[in-house]
Amino acid sequence: MLLPQSFASSSDAPVGPPIARILRPELRLQTSVGLFLSREHWGLAVALSPWILLRAGEPSSQVCQDCDGPHTIANYAQTWGLALTIAPLIGSDFML
Secondary structure (H helix, E strand, O other): OEEOOEEOOOOOOEEOOOOEEEEOOEEEEEOOEEEEEEOOOEEEEEEEEEEEEEEEOOOOEEEEOOOOOOOOOOOOOOOEEEEEEEEEEEOOOOOO
């Protein structure tokens, strides 16, 4: 997880590059559904992978570069997510 450097005073949109990195153990239920298109010398694989968070542990690592003193994350909540994978294939003799 990466946190933004600051927030604009006129909105909730983050401003600046991320500077904080947090690592925490998670248990997720994840599945994937995809499509594979194959031609003679090329192919394309596309997969959509939704996940639901079942359990999240406390952060095991927090690194804040360029911070002016010690900072800790008080609260973080993320209960679901979605991953999109796109893999182009070039070559021949795809195994189906």
